[in-house]
Amino acid sequence: xxxxxxxxxxxxxxxxxxxxxxxxxxxxxxxxxxxxxxxxxxxxxxxxxxxxxxxxxxxxxxxxxxxxxxxxxxxxxxxxxxxxxxxxxxxxxxxxxxxxxxxxxxxxxxxxxxxxxxxxxxxxxxxxxxxxxxxxxxxxxxxxxxxxxxxxxxxxxxxxxxxxxxxxxxxxxxxxxxxxxxxxxxxxxxxxxxxxxxxxxxxxxxxxxxxxxxxxxxxxxxxxxxxxxxxxxxx
Amino acid sequence: xxxxxxxxxxxxxxxxxxxxxxxxxxxxxxxxxxxxxxxxxxxxxxxxxxxxxxxxxxxxxxxxxxxxxxxxxxxxxxxxxxxxxxxxxxxxxxxxxxxxxxxxxxxxxxxxxxxxxxxxxxxxxxxxxxxxxxxxxxxxxxxxxxxxxxxxxxxxxxxxxxxxxxxxxxxxxxxxxxxxxxxxxxxxxxxxxxxxxxxxxxxxxxxx
Ligand code: SF4
Numbered sequence: 519x520x521x522x523x524x525x526x527x528x529x530x531x532x533x534x535x536x537x538x539x540x541x542x543x544x545x546x547x548x549x550x551x552x553x554x555x556x557x558x559x560x561x562x563x564x565x566x567x568x569x570x571x572x573x574x575x576x577x578x579x580x581x582x583x584x585x586x587x588x589x590x591x592x593x594x595x596x597x598x599x600x601x602x603x604x605x606x607x608x609x610x611x612x613x614x615x616x617x618x619x620x621x622x623x624x625x626x627x628x629x630x631x632x633x634x635x636x637x638x639x640x641x642x643x644x645x646x647x648x649x650x651x652x653x654x655x656x657x658x659x660x661x662x663x664x665x666x667x668x669x670x671x672x673x674x675x676x677x678x679x680x681x682x683x684x685x686x687x688x689x690x691x692x693x694x695x696x697x698x699x700x701x702x703x704x705x706x707x708x709x710x711x712x713x714x715x716x717x718x719x720x721x722x723x724x725x726x727x728x729x730x731x732x733x734x735x736x737x738x739x740x741x742x743x744x745x746x747x748x749x750x751x752x753x
Numbered sequence: 754x755x756x757x758x759x760x761x762x763x764x765x766x767x768x769x770x771x772x773x774x775x776x777x778x779x780x781x782x783x784x785x786x787x788x789x790x791x792x793x794x795x796x797x798x799x800x801x802x803x804x805x806x807x808x809x810x811x812x813x814x815x816x817x818x819x820x821x822x823x824x825x826x827x828x829x830x831x832x833x834x835x836x837x838x839x840x841x842x843x844x845x846x847x848x849x850x851x852x853x854x855x856x857x858x859x860x861x862x863x864x865x866x867x868x869x870x871x872x873x874x875x876x877x878x879x880x881x882x883x884x885x886x887x888x889x890x891x892x893x894x895x896x897x898x899x900x901x902x903x904x905x906x907x908x909x910x911x912x913x914x915x916x917x918x919x920x921x922x923x924x925x926x927x928x929x930x931x932x933x934x935x936x937x938x939x940x941x942x943x944x945x946x947x948x949x950x951x952x953x954x955x956x957x958x959x960x961x
């Protein structure tokens with residue numbers, strides 16, 4: 519009998535050999551510290567695209583030109599020295615201070631190099647809220663971008679299926695996480711209820727969602743036919 | 754029940770040696786008694802209250818004592834809808850449809866502050882009380898109600914069931930939502946029911 523293979527903490531295909539060993543950060547300063555090496559790499563690769571870089575609580579925020587986001591993200595994902603293979607969040611920030619522009623935030627993680635990078639793009643006041651979609655790089659961006667669109671009204675150019683995801687599709691009171699959105703909504707309660715009850719709860723699955731869930735076979739035939747014809751909402 | 758006049762003059766003899774057993778009662782009483790003691794719940798658990806509902810159903814509190822151990826996950830075999838948790842507006846048509854799919858006789862328990870009034874969620878997304886969507890028989894207050902609270906609500910519902918009379922024409926009436934708006938109570942009443950109260954009166958509204 520051969521001896522059992524010795525335990526290897528680094529699984530093939532996960533952390534790169536030159537990646538730093540995982541550590542528990544201690545006494546992390548609020549501002550300043552060593553930035554993530556990818557920040558300098560982006561600045562070198564995309565001259566003029568980086569607006570500024572800051573390190574907050576040990577995490578690196580890179581403010582980039584919103585038009586270049588897709589190129590940067592694609593490079594970060596593909597380049598063998600970066601390999602950001604995991605997009606953990608896409609979200610947005612609106613500040614109560616009306617002078618401050620809205621920000622769209624991408625949280626990227628490189629599992630091989632054990633790096634975390636936060637990309638931010640500022641949306642200037644008075645311009646349409648639009649940024650490129652990173653859906654073509656990370657399929658996981660699909661629902662994250664839909665949520666961001668639903669809550670903030672930011673359009674992700676290039677997203678194949680940009681619909682509301684948390685609110686129902688016919689919801690037209692606005693985008694609830696915006697600062698100008700009243701907490702209780704714009705309409706009276708009766709009107710909100712009327713609109714909600716008018717929505718068809720079975721009709722808001724797209725073909726893609728049904729394929730993902732492999733539920734297509736299980737739905738009634740007329741619905742299969744309607745969806746196969748490309749109908750999205752049935753309403 | 755009143756189908757036949759009471760046969761006043763019937764003389765029944767009972768021979769103890771025959772070992773026959775029989776019982777005489779009111780049909781109302783018998784039917785209500787059996788209904789009240791085998792209410793099949795349809796658990797509609799949407800949030801934290803559902804955890805407390807599960808605790809009520811589990812061995813320590815044991816809903817089986819009330820004949821309710823059989824959770825009916827199909828509304829078509831359910832007698833009582835227990836709405837445990839907050840209901841967002843997106844779920845309102847689902848709750849309405851589940852209620853309409855339940856056959857008569859049926860009852861509804863609204864469990865917890867959120868289901869009964871929207872609770873602390875006086876915001877754009879949450880229905881301010883499920884009684885604006887479906888009729889409710891028993892409201893159980895609490896956030897969440899303790900299992901004893903829910904059981905007290907269930908016992909109140911059993912009381913209510915036991916007091917029903919078959920001749921009462923107001924029972925077993927399906928709600929008829931207004932065909933254009935889908936609401937079954939007038940919009941003014943809904944607005945009045947959903948008026949902010951308590952702390953949420955002072956809730957700041959974004960004024961940017
Ligand atoms: S009443 Fe309290 S426990 Fe129940 S759903 Fe609402 S917040 Fe959760």
